[in-house]
Amino acid sequence: MCRWMAWSGQPITVDEMLFKPPHGLIDQSLHSRMGVETTNGDGFGLGWYGVGEGPGMYKSIQPAWGDANLRELASHIEAPMFIAHVRATTGTAIQETNCHPFRHGRWLMVHNGVIAGFHEMRRELMLEVAPELFADVQGSTDSEVLFYLALTYGLEHDPVDALERAIGLVEATAARHGIENAVQTSIGITNGESLWAFRYSTERKSRSLFMSADASAIRELHPENPRMQRLHDEDRIVVSEPNSDLPGVWEEIPESTVLIVQPGPDEKRSFNPRYEPAA
Amino acid sequence: MCRWMAWSGQPITVDEMLFKPPHGLIDQSLHSRMGVETTNGDGFGLGWYGVGEGPGMYKSIQPAWGDANLRELASHIEAPMFIAHVRATTGTAIQETNCHPFRHGRWLMVHNGVIAGFHEMRRELMLEVAPELFADVQGSTDSEVLFYLALTYGLEHDPVDALERAIGLVEATAARHGIENAVQTSIGITNGESLWAFRYSTERKSRSLFMSADASAIRELHPENPRMQRLHDEDRIVVSEPNSDLPGVWEEIPESTVLIVQPGPDEKRSFNPRYEPAA
């Protein structure tokens, strides 16, 4: 059910993260080790902040491992912040509008997980989306509805609060329907300057999510590794599963936690969904 | 803004209607003469009643003129009833779930036309869709919402009445929003046994729609034409624009009219949308 990764730091070409690491996202699209599905071949997406107004996106319904264009773009696009996602559908159509990231203005979101009983709740959840945003929903996934709920609750002003309310609403709706373990997520959100990485599930057994350790620690641990030596102090990688087996490079993000990658020290906060619908 | 055709009669291979006529639907995808757009290259779809349970469908986001699979299938699928559609998007995404026909059980619908101001009314129209059907909407087109409104109003029991209410609702909603000339349509609906072909627009200047003349008349008019001589008395073709320039073969379906092609004599009825929302 999907894998994703995000880069925040010095400008690098996208392939440094997607194709070159031994078990980077492209390898995970074919052979995920920690995902619910080993194959994530139902399309993919890439969002980046580089040249031009706002984030650029490239999406395709081809598997990421075989898409010739992705390989081209990854080696010819450079950015200080990008986010990529490989999809394993849980039933909704394989089409570009169902590929992540979803975008609104400068904001991007990717999601790995599932809303249980979404088909049953789709109408109710859609009705809670702000009327002026409703018609912008392009696809049919639970993930996109979650994004629009978060936008409705103020994602652009306070992403953590907005996600707490969005997920709280889903959990409350599910409870009314007698649906258990409603929400299973790892979520990445960015506006090009900061990056929020959420790990949460109703049953508190969430999808795997990792962050890279401090760059200085990594460089010290792996003096012989040129890739690791090139890391700058402000560089941070978030991944559904580690790109490599190198010891000391990856730290698991704890349950019910959001990591905030930002200029200056990064931050971890407890993540606590609550039910607070729009008035 | 799209072209479509339907065949009802003796079983024939699909290419007899799509590829072989001088100006069949595939030629119309590239060079429409009567459409608002000359090019209908934003995907296509085919639905047929043959082997297997219910109608089969083939949809693609490629232009119909260049799709190798369509050419294959058309010459290897035979059916007594089929309906095909080439799309020119009015803005919504090019994806298979936005290609016509739309299907519900044994029912298929294709649409050529547009709902003016759909983006503004999308939420209101979606809310009128029966709650138990809401989550089945797969794409983002005005056409599919119209189909689900008709299903809500009893399409499977009385297609004419259901379409009159569905279009009446759209017109009433548009009036509240100050949107003029809300509905522009030619619509084809079939359950595999009968075929309903609607021509209607709020401003009473509807998209072109034609039916073939009585087979006996056609045979008499064109004694030298082997294609025409093969027509049986129960064969009927409905097309957005004539497949050929042969005189006497095509009759325009009048404004605000529905043609019902059925076992026994076919029928033309006046089509009068009315506002009668679900209770």
Place this chain on the structure above:
Amino acid sequence: MCRWMAWSGQPITVDEMLFKPPHGLIDQSLHSRMGVETTNGDGFGLGWYGVGEGPGMYKSIQPAWGDANLRELASHIEAPMFIAHVRATTGTAIQETNCHPFRHGRWLMVHNGVIAGFHEMRRELMLEVAPELFADVQGSTDSEVLFYLALTYGLEHDPVDALERAIGLVEATAARHGIENAVQTSIGITNGESLWAFRYSTERKSRSLFMSADASAIRELHPENPRMQRLHDEDRIVVSEPNSDLPGVWEEIPESTVLIVQPGPDEKRSFNPRYEPAA
């Protein structure tokens, strides 16, 4: 490196073989157990003998497991002979002209395997293709060149002899280049009436290939299994790997052997490639 299956017998809908068995070809596209690659997601193809002139084909570069059209077609196409293939590319482009089956007149071929050093030998092998056939090669795979070599050597008259010469040529060419273990294959060929299933590799460790046991034996072994009870005496299935774990249903086709499925008793013959170029 690909999986394939073929059906010969009573007319059935394609999904009876592709989708309904517990480990049918579609499941193998996602989770192959015996293949070199577990994932066969680089496109697929289906060829069948039904309505219309010669075999029909449907090919797509999407993974077979997620292609909505394949699911539709499989349940709405019926044929007494069909052959299907899921692809895992060994490097050549993912495009429909590289998907199997390849077709010439009434003949279809699918291939699972690889020609070692093909890039190095491509020109030499292409030069051996009959000049009048050369320009019909549409894609860039080793498999298609093998098909055209076999056509050059008389595939339409004696498929076994033609394949023995085609593979013998590849082995001889490889030997000149110092390439070891040149050919690794399991091949399916059909003209709609008979089916030839080859298992061969230069190193005599060939890709897996199985045939169904005699229908009468299967019915006796599994009296409680309705799917097995429906088998007729002339029904035969050939598969890269068994569709199920049922005991007694599947027999491995031996090394260096061709199985000929035909009206009347089927036949197994030793397969012995030899070098005999065109004069």
Place this chain on the structure above:
Amino acid sequence: MCRWMAWSGQPITVDEMLFKPPHGLIDQSLHSRMGVETTNGDGFGLGWYGVGEGPGMYKSIQPAWGDANLRELASHIEAPMFIAHVRATTGTAIQETNCHPFRHGRWLMVHNGVIAGFHEMRRELMLEVAPELFADVQGSTDSEVLFYLALTYGLEHDPVDALERAIGLVEATAARHGIENAVQTSIGITNGESLWAFRYSTERKSRSLFMSADASAIRELHPENPRMQRLHDEDRIVVSEPNSDLPGVWEEIPESTVLIVQPGPDEKRSFNPRYEPAA
């Protein structure tokens, strides 16, 4: 039969040339005015020299006018040199390997036109391709074979001479086959630093090809036009047909002429194919 454009000059985002001009290449893909076909919807390609090693490429088999990714990339990729092509196939498959530009190292080529009788001559022309390049031919178009012939004849050292020999070979081969008017072309070639634009046909009635006038003259002619005022003296645009109707902006490239856009003064030379096969 295709349209193309190239930009050489100050770094700009690609959409400045593809989407923003009133009759830019994307509009030409849907409504060409001067092409043999009005619709160029059988795929497209873009090559640019920006970030990363060598030129990047994006190709798709979708029509350019409807490809969401092209719109994204065009507004998020900036380059001082790029070349784009929209395709109308003359019969060969619609697949990415048949989309232009073709690439070899730092070199890109696009082609608008056709080699008459190519199917008949394909084998002979392919045999003249340098053996070490033969296996790199990925698609099935006449255009790609022309590119490989030019590479065989030294494209990377002297593009004009190489094209003269490549086209001369085609003409000589066609003459032997009794094929008239063998070559119809407008060709664009670039290595990222210079751009060669060829206009030539055997019958001396070549496809249309235009270059922008000197930037200083354009600025003076259109003092009120902000787009024109932004042109620098070294900026040059080559197009199959003018992007706009502005007087004085476009100059036709003469018959049998190659325009060389380069640092310093650009140059026009007579183009004279000659038959001089490899030894």
